Amino acid sequence: MQTRTSGEPSGKMEILGIKFAPLNVPFRRRMETLAALSWICTPTFVPLISLYIFCYVLLFTKYYWLPLLYLIFLYLDFDQPHQGGRSIELVRNVPWWKLLTDYFPLTLVKTCELPPDRNYLFCFYPHGVLSLNATAHFTTNGTNFKKQFPGLKRYLATLDAHFRTPLIRDILLGLGLVSSSKRSLLNVLGSEEKGRAIALMLGGAQEALYAKPGSYKTVLKKRKGFIKIALRTGASLVPVYAFGENDLYDQLSNPPGSFLFKVQEFVKKVTGFAPVIPLGRGVFQYSFGLIPQRRPIHTVVGKPIHLKKTDDFSEEMVESIHKNFTEELIALFEEHKHKYIENADDIHLEITE
Numbered sequence: 001m002q003t004r005t006s007g008e009p010s011g012k013m014e015i016l017g018i019k020f021a022p023l024n025v026p027f028r029r030r031m032e033t034l035a036a037l038s039w040i041c042t043p044t045f046v047p048l049i050s051l052y053i054f055c056y057v058l059l060f061t062k063y064y065w066l067p068l069l070y071l072i073f074l075y076l077d078f079d080q081p082h083q084g085g086r087s088i089e090l091v092r093n094v095p096w097w098k099l100l101t102d103y104f105p106l107t108l109v110k111t112c113e114l115p116p117d118r119n120y121l122f123c124f125y126p127h128g129v130l131s132l133n134a135t136a137h138f139t140t141n142g143t144n145f146k147k148q149f150p151g152l153k154r155y156l157a158t159l160d161a162h163f164r165t166p167l168i169r170d171i172l173l174g175l176g177l178v179s180s181s182k183r184s185l186l187n188v189l190g191s192e193e194k195g196r197a198i199a200l201m202l203g204g205a206q207e208a209l210y211a212k213p214g215s216y217k218t219v220l221k222k223r224k225g226f227i228k229i230a231l232r233t234g235a236s237l238v239p240v241y242a243f244g245e246n247d248l249y250d251q252l253s254n255p256p257g258s259f260l261f262k263v264q265e266f267v268k269k270v271t272g273f274a275p276v277i278p279l280g281r282g283v284f285q286y287s288f289g290l291i292p293q294r295r296p297i298h299t300v301v302g303k304p305i306h307l308k309k310t311d312d313f314s315e316e317m318v319e320s321i322h323k324n325f326t327e328e329l330i331a332l333f334e335e336h337k338h339k340y341i342e343n344a345d346d347i348h349l350e351i352t353e
Contacts (some may be wrong), residue, residue, distance in 0.1 A: 018287045021284050035099035037291050046168060050166060050168050081177070084187055104132075104292075104294060105296060108143055108299050109301065109336070112301075116195030119188075119197070120235060120304060121238065123329075125329065126210075126211060126216075126242065128248065130292065133242040133299045134199045153193075155176050156199045157185065185229045205272060208276050212249065216246075218329075218352065219352060220351050227325070239302040240301050241336070243297070243298045243339075243341065248297075280293055302329070334348070
């Protein structure tokens with residue numbers, strides 16, 4: 001059985017209860033930590049820097065015509081996230097992604113073949129704090145996804161808000177991200193071009209509130225829109241569970257019904273983002289910080305549920321497929337939990353909301 005480990009090297013020092021990294025950490029490991037740090041900082045600081053540079057050039061330099069040209073391009077290209085995006089292999093191939101995926105490390109576990117003669121909707125669980133495994137497998141070539149599933153063209157569905165920052169939106173499009181809107185999913189999966197695979201975190205921001213070590217709570221009971229999308233496009237549903245995604249961070253105590261949990265739910269409803277308060281590690285110490293813990297993630301890809309394309313479906317049909325998908329996800333978890341979870345006999349997947 002593979003047990004969960006912190007990934008901390010031997011020789012670490014502890015001062016005043018803080019576990020510091022040893023001085024002889026190999027250079028490669030330090031670069032992996034830097035890659036993980038950049039992963040956290042990028043969504044927070046890079047959009048602000050991008051906006052600042054954009055506004056500065058527009059308002060205070062003689063090159064104001066550059067951002068004006070970009071605004072025209074943005075107007076003409078505004079709908080691209082809903083039209084299938086435009087992934088660029090050069091962006092996916094940046095060596096930095098390999099450092100990031102090796103930090104944990106990430107492992108893709110294939111259980112069956114997925115031939116590129118149809119389209120697939122990969123339904124990822126759990127969401128975790130960062131949705132890191134889905135993002136790494138579907139937007140970068142830092143993992144062996146292309147080798148394990150040759151011929152599949154990858155997309156990652158995310159919120160529209162991520163495409164509203166100048167320049168950053170184009171990097172996201174280059175990585176293969178598209179909008180998670182209904183129109184976008186229909187465009188990607190309903191295409192005559194086969195071999196398309198789009199990743200969707202079904203639990204969404206709500207599930208991020210439960211993301212902490214030892215939590216196996218999934219938000220699924222009321223999530224049925226993805227089934228209607230699959231029926232309208234004839235896409236196959238692929239259940240995916242990532243063991244270890246919830247182990248990357250702890251959170252401040254926020255049990256359902258607590259004041260903090262209510263505040264988080266309110267902010268999520270207003271903004272669409274889950275305001276989690278992650279507790280990770282730092283650059284030179286392992287006790288606190290915003291960097292995810294160095295813990296392995298095993299992403300297990302289950303067998304597909306093939307559906308026939310139709311616009312004439314009943315709620316009973318949707319309910320039946322939803323029940324089948326839920327059973328397949330639970331079966332996937334039960335089959336593989338002993339490989340990646342310690343003392344897994346009494347641990348089961350909790351289906352909620």
